[in-house]
Amino acid sequence: MTPDWIAADWGTTNLRVWAMGPGGVLATAASEDGMGRLSRDDFEPALLRLIGPWLGAGVTPVLACGMVGARQGWFEAPYRAVPCAPLEHLGLIAAPVRDGRMTVHIAPGLSQARPADVMRGEETQIAGVLAGTPDFDGVLCLPGTHSKWAQVSAGEVVSFQTYLTGELFNLLSTASVLRHGMGLGWDDAAFDEAVSDTLSRPQRIAAQLFGIRAEGLLHGLSPDAARSRLSGLLIGAELAAARPYWLGQQVALVGNDRLSAAYARALAAQGVPAKTLDATDCTLAGLRTLRRQMETRT
């Protein structure tokens, strides 16, 4: 089995690869060799550990997106400035490789001058959305460690905004005083109430976080409710800041886990229906579009 080409989603913590044939995905593999743990010389061996068995006699092209193209990554793929199409094959950067059985091209991320913002990886998901819905005109929300909101119109990313929500949740729930009394379960009512709290009075977020601990000590707030409340307070604060993005707009969520469901629930409570697209599907569709652009060029 030798694939036509190989798609790679290479983020800070993970590397996922897909062997692509004429009919679609032939095989897939993944490792925890994310950009965050690799030095410059480690990238090629990390990639070969996963795709080595797929390489044949010819030269197989690899198309990668994500933090692999950051300054601290394998090879820097300079940001493209919005407004612009999310992906453009002319922006691809060839990474230097020693193994002659493959070429590696890295997709650049996007930047926005004011307010200053950057993304790497999400632009590929956005391109995937546009591949499926070329006339999409509206707002995309991509929840995650650093969730992104993007305004998309006429095939271009017009503007976007990043929120630290996911990273704040991870740090507060595992490394702050709030870690005492955090459960693993979920409580819809506690989540809904918390979203409403910070969405209506965002200035109170700084006070309400410690309140989770105090409610546990004094009034027996359950660990599951505490976790849901923390998530709700942070997502509510994000929605308060992102209001110009979603108010009166068509919103699509790009995700594949409980987090996206939580965002959809919070938006629905504000009267904003949001459909959810699978993040992995979007990444693959985006890289596939890029691959087609390259072939057309050749």
Next chain:
Amino acid sequence: MTPDWIAADWGTTNLRVWAMGPGGVLATAASEDGMGRLSRDDFEPALLRLIGPWLGAGVTPVLACGMVGARQGWFEAPYRAVPCAPLEHLGLIAAPVRDGRMTVHIAPGLSQARPADVMRGEETQIAGVLAGTPDFDGVLCLPGTHSKWAQVSAGEVVSFQTYLTGELFNLLSTASVLRHGMGLGWDDAAFDEAVSDTLSRPQRIAAQLFGIRAEGLLHGLSPDAARSRLSGLLIGAELAAARPYWLGQQVALVGNDRLSAAYARALAAQGVPAKTLDATDCTLAGLRTLRRQMETRT
């Protein structure tokens, strides 16, 4: 040298003790045996390591405040509910000790039912403020890992509110994506602008945090400015939430470090002059008041 009594400030991360004589402090000692790293049976040995040399033939009373009285501490000193005087010797809890050369009493913290809140240690500092200014009527701000704002009137704590500001700063500056490009220096202008940003538009805090990283990548925001901006955004958000406490009020800060100076600067920009009292002085004054109450009782 045998002290009349021993004062102890026993928090989550540190233990500090003072040998007290008729004229004041005879000696002082400190260790990193904070409550957070001790099991129940470790407290007495940890204390004796510091004060052992001070104990004589008689029985020396030790008066302690802080997290040592938490449920996970040496011995639980149940919270006293506000409104109430910050300290009251009748609320003292005797910890069980094996060494006959000392007695140990722990000062209880304060609780507030709605909004749920708790403090342990700060009540002693507040008592110290009142010892020096018995007719203090106004607002105290005690910056720190968990900063507290307290409304004090007629010798009682009327209400209080805790903010996670210090812990958020520590986590974000050392463990989040913002740790890249964080300096150790300070930039007043960057701090001032950030305080103003979140104080006037607190709903944007979730977006502005990631902006620090993006400004560094795209526009060369200096590491010192990045650190000052993070501090300013978080303190601004705290001030936005604490506005009912400080607006048009007499405010005194209880602290002893650069953090208090930053709060004073932020408040001054809002036209609120704040005097600063030394936190250690206040803790000692509070424990001294408690000691006098005990002697009067005897």
